Amino acid sequence: MPDLFTPITVGPYTLPNRVFMAPCTRCRADADLAQGPLNALYYAQRAGAGLIITEATQISQAGIGYPGTPGIHTEKQVAGWKLVTDAVHAKGGRVFAQLWHCGRVSHHAFQPGGGAPLSSSATTKPGLVTLPDYSKVPYPTAKEMTVDDIRATMADYRHAAECAMRAGFDGVELHGANGYLPDQFLRDGVNRRTDTYGGSIENRARFHIEATRALAEVWGASRVGVRLSPSGTFGDVRDSDPKATFGYVVKTLGAMGLAYLHIMEAMEGDGRNDGKPIEGYESIPASYFRPMFKGTLITNAGFTKEKAETYIRVGWADAVAFGVAFIANPDLPERFRRGAALNTPDPATFYTPGEKGYTDYPFLG
Template sequence: MNLFTPVTLGLLSLENRILMAPLTRMRAGDDGVPGPLAAEYYAQRASAGLIISEATQISPLGKGYPATPGIYSDSQVAAWRTVTDAVHARGGKIVLQLWHVGRISHSSLHPDEGLPVAPSAIQPAGKVYTASWSLAEYETPRALTLEEIGQLKADYVHAAHQAKAAGFDGVELHAANGYLLDQFLQDRTNQRTDAYGGSIANRCKLVLEILEAIIPVWGSGRVGIRLSPYGTFNDIADSDPKALFAHLINALNRFNLSYLHLIEPRATTAGGSDQLVADAPRTGQMFRSLFTGKVVLAGGFDQASAEKAIADGEADAIAFGRLFIANPDLPKRFELKAPLNPYQRPTFYGGNEKGYTDYPAL
């Protein structure tokens, strides 16, 4: 087995094991409609075994950065349909990553909805981009009520239906990187005393309930989930991450998901730095044996380390981020051992075609 061996993730039959990781690019309109270049950008990368879309908010309150796309309105669905059509026309497959940022937001990004929400009213450390692209201190979020948690689950179900209408091949539940679902999982951010807080089982409850709610929309073979054990991005942490994620991953087995997507914690900054943490835990090694389905790993891989992870049985596929930004034909370059275009970090977020659709193919 190598990166070019076909693989089946649930009901998704992939021609190779080189996946495009979800990559926030902040090029949508203020209304959350994907920008006019999005279809070209994704179609250029359709040779990936599977594209996982950029994180896409399920509701206005789920937005945490300027110019990120949504999936809750009809105009957003129509724009995403041009993307999926373009990818399918090139023979590719694409799933939508469902996202709610929780406390990693600012009220200027959703003025009608007010303060950001979270499991508990705990202010994150650091600064946030406001609607005007200026930096501000994070606000202290409002803790979600039980009634609002019910509405949140309904928002995920609506978004799952919308993703189907937009022509995606499946969905990935974003429960990583310190965003809302990760905030419920980890005890730095979840200090609730009701059924969604306290014990590990209670803190895992929301993620499992949302999976139970969206699987009937898609079927379990077209639903994946992304987790980031030991990650520190967005001021997230847990007092016992090994026990927490072992419990959650064991609980996921009953769903027969398409895949489990794990971010290696050596890449703790989620795209904010080129430095990898040398002595970080290896989630592929720690948790692979607990999951009965297919595992995707991401986080600072190159071709050699990706091939090794697959050969060693740590992963069934590898997701690449920065390399796919700069190399739209990454699988061909890997196959031919061709030189890689260097990526230009200043163009990652916001802007136009520069650093987005203008990287050359071979």
């Protein structure tokens, strides 16, 4: 029976353990949204992960939604990420880039030519957006993407995938989760389109599937993963029938021979709005999707070592990604192996610049 330290195959790679690093935005890119030596050190410190999935990384300027988050569409950004991949490989690690388009979770201030952020439909995300100068204003109403906008975005996914290859990554993950652009197409609470990208589940899933294909054209499907959040309400996305919607996506992507599917369970805060329960909300465990997908299944969100071991032993997942625990414990797999205590995370420094709370968490002994 496999445990957390049984090697695992992901696409063409044999990885030494099943303790993966979940994508975690840290907002420490430079003014050109490029990574540098400090980011390389941070990722290299965590190279003991079976697989590192990087923080969400924009495929284009139109994909930006937060200050300080890195991109992978300019030469400087490719060079910055190359420092990271070289440093991780020098320590024997493997790293996939999480490719991201925020869609409506953005503002004119980030967009090319000061245009409106793009989404499946002209909706407005509730809440406040943090601008490049760190002031906060309400989210603007998004522009409904034309079919030409969608085609251009698919070209951006392809271009970013090519940039990721030149930057030395081992593969790429489509950020299909957490209320960002692909999720804004998938969920009927946001997607109000009446064309071939809206209405039926097949139509709403088209964006996810085309974006995955765009990445696979560059990398081959066996080096592409996809992250999904069937239980997620982050980003104010809702779906009237998440089991049917995500079941279709899992089965369709499952037939593509991907490196993995990364299916999140509910995160803290999911299913609640301003602290109040969302009516009809349903949390769907990874085990629900297991029979639908024969490939490598990663799960995540709120796992302890013990819970991860149970999932892997029972077969509900093949690997577990850890977010906050990896932020605070660069040597997390080794701590799990030895049954050692974990460092305490400092949420105040999750998104602040510099080394503090980034590269200064202590290693064991």
